Amino acid sequence: MKYIIAIIQPHRxxxxxxxxxxxxxxxxTVSNILGRGRQKGYTExxxxxxxxxxxxxxxxxxxxxxxxxxxxxxxxMKGAHTGRTGDGKIFVLDLHEVVRIGTGERGGLAIx
Amino acid sequence: xxxxDTAWILICSALVFIMTPGVALxxxxxxxxxxxxxxxxQCFFIMCLVSIQWVLFGYSIAFAPDLGYGLLxxxxxxxxxxxxxxxxxxxxxxxxxxxxMAFQLMFAIITCALIVGAFAERIKFTAFAVLILLWTTxxxxxxxxxxxxxxxxxKGIGALDFAGGIVVHVSxxxxxxxxxxxxxxxxxxxxxxxxxxxxxxxxxxxxxxxFGWFGFNAGSALEAGGLAAHAFVTTNTAxxxxxxxxxxxxxxxxxxxxxxxxxxxxxAGMIAITPACGYVTPLSAVxxxxxxxxxxxxxxxVLKTKFGYDDSLDVFGVHGIGGMWGTIATxxxxxxxxxxxxxxxxxxxxxxxxxxxxxxxxxCVAFAIAMTWMLYKFVDATIGMRVEKEDELVGLDLTQHxxxxxxxxx
Numbered sequence: 001m002k003y004i005i006a007i008i009q010p011h012r013x014x015x016x017x018x019x020x021x022x023x024x025x026x027x028x029t030v031s032n033i034l035g036r037g038r039q040k041g042y043t044e045x046x047x048x049x050x051x052x053x054x055x056x057x058x059x060x061x062x063x064x065x066x067x068x069x070x071x072x073x074x075x076x077m078k079g080a081h082t083g084r085t086g087d088g089k090i091f092v093l094d095l096h097e098v099v100r101i102g103t104g105e106r107g108g109l110a111i112x
Numbered sequence: 113x114x115x116x117d118t119a120w121i122l123i124c125s126a127l128v129f130i131m132t133p134g135v136a137l138x139x140x141x142x143x144x145x146x147x148x149x150x151x152x153x154q155c156f157f158i159m160c161l162v163s164i165q166w167v168l169f170g171y172s173i174a175f176a177p178d179l180g181y182g183l184l185x186x187x188x189x190x191x192x193x194x195x196x197x198x199x200x201x202x203x204x205x206x207x208x209x210x211x212x213m214a215f216q217l218m219f220a221i222i223t224c225a226l227i228v229g230a231f232a233e234r235i236k237f238t239a240f241a242v243l244i245l246l247w248t249t250x251x252x253x254x255x256x257x258x259x260x261x262x263x264x265x266x267k268g269i270g271a272l273d274f275a276g277g278i279v280v281h282v283s284x285x286x287x288x289x290x291x292x293x294x295x296x297x298x299x300x301x302x303x304x305x306x307x308x309x310x311x312x313x314x315x316x317x318x319x320x321x322x323f324g325w326f327g328f329n330a331g332s333a334l335e336a337g338g339l340a341a342h343a344f345v346t347t348n349t350a351x352x353x354x355x356x357x358x359x360x361x362x363x364x365x366x367x368x369x370x371x372x373x374x375x376x377x378x379x380a381g382m383i384a385i386t387p388a389c390g391y392v393t394p395l396s397a398v399x400x401x402x403x404x405x406x407x408x409x410x411x412x413x414v415l416k417t418k419f420g421y422d423d424s425l426d427v428f429g430v431h432g433i434g435g436m437w438g439t440i441a442t443x444x445x446x447x448x449x450x451x452x453x454x455x456x457x458x459x460x461x462x463x464x465x466x467x468x469x470x471x472x473x474x475x476c477v478a479f480a481i482a483m484t485w486m487l488y489k490f491v492d493a494t495i496g497m498r499v500e501k502e503d504e505l506v507g508l509d510l511t512q513h514x515x516x517x518x519x520x521x522x
Contacts, residue, residue, distance in 0.1 A: 009506075011146075011507070032520050032521050033520070044514055044515055045514045046514060046515070056516075082502075
């Protein structure tokens with residue numbers, strides 16, 4: 001089992017969701033986050049004070065069984081890739097255990 | 113000169129003024145969170161732009177003595193020269209001419225702001241600014257002259273429009289529909305649901321509109337007297353009936369009444385009663401409100417889906433349809449017992465007024481549609497109307513104004 005964390009541009013979320021649906025990855029967790037990568041993004045201006053701080057990003061988290069790891073990565077790439085700095089990153093982590101709270105199921109059974 | 117009338121009209125001008133920030137919040141709450149500032153900015157920009165245009169030449173085109181054929185006002189009042197503070201007896205004999213001018217200015221501002229909802233979330237700001245300046249000068253000012261200006265051709269044939277059902281709502285509504293079709297749908301329009309991002313703002317905006325509408329309609333009596341009180345009551349009554357109607361329709365069809373529904377319905381009622389408020393009885397106002405709400409509900413749910421145009425915030429469905437219904441309803445329900453300066457409508461056995469109202473409607477709609485097409489094509493060819501796709505996805509707040517409305521962290 002793997003735990004996949006992707007940081008993407010907020011406005012690519014719809015495309016990524018669509019690609020994941022096509023790859024039959026239905027369970028995802030999404031949050032709004034701030035981050036700093038290599039992108040020089042849109043600067044915000046307030047009363048002449050320019051703010052080049054942290055940029056708004058979207059974080060996607062997905063837990064998958066081994067056979068879904070590559071399709072998930074491909075789907076995120078397809079939805080979020082533009083080729084420009086700031087597209088984001090995908091992190092793949094080993095996942096030791098999953099427990100479904102409702103039924104007590106564990107491991108690969110609990111994941112989907 | 114009457115100090116009571118003058119005080120009333122100055123207060124009403126301020127009431128109509130607050131409708132524009134009201135419509136900004138109403139629309140802003142319905143937009144997505146990445147675009148709310150662009151809506152507020154467009155409306156606020158219009159408040160500045162049209163205020164200056166009106167003083168420089170807008171008021172003169174709309175209200176100065178006619179140039180001939182009832183089509184345009186002359187340049188006599190450019191820069192408000194030769195006007196003075198004494199009353200102009202053609203328009204309002206008991207208040208300073210400047211008070212009348214200021215009251216009319218607020219109508220010119222709100223009319224432009226109403227259009228913002230049609231091309232919301234995808235228009236380039238520079239193109240927007242140029243388009244609005246051209247539109248208010250070449251569409252709004254002429255129509256205002258035809259209907260309200262001394263010597264205007266529609267004033268001559270006896271059309272009734274108490275507070276601007278056609279001049280304000282139909283002109284903006286049909287122009288908005290045409291612009292929405294020309295600029296095209298927002299990215300992902302049919303694939304995703306664009307849910308309103310902040311309904312409390314929309315409700316706040318709707319409440320400000322209702323509040324300001326008393327100035328819009330009752331102020332159009334241009335005196336602090338019985339007719340103003342009458343328009344005040346019919347306005348409130350139709351608005352209430354229409355809000356309730358929309359809520360009941362949703363309750364029945366969807367299982368629950370929604371706040372967005374009741375506010376939209378109330379707005380439909382305000383619009384429908386606008387041309388009729390000084391000519392119909394309070395009971396007729398109830399009927400006008402109910403039917404106006406039904407018509408607008410069908411327009412935004414059935415008509416829009418069927419034809420598939422992306423009138424983002426339903427300017428046509430609510431203002432266009434509501435204004436058209438109100439104009440025709442005036443021809444049906446007008447009662448000389450309410451206002452001797454008016455005429456009797458269909459239900460009192462007079463067919464003539466009804467036909468005049470229809471001619472009035474058709475001529476203004478045709479003019480607004482044709483002019484909007486020309487102005488749009490001109491701006492699109494010179495500046496380009498729509499933002500780049502990437503900018504649209506990121507949102508207009510950040511790409512057009514370098515600001516964002518909401519922070520993620522403290």
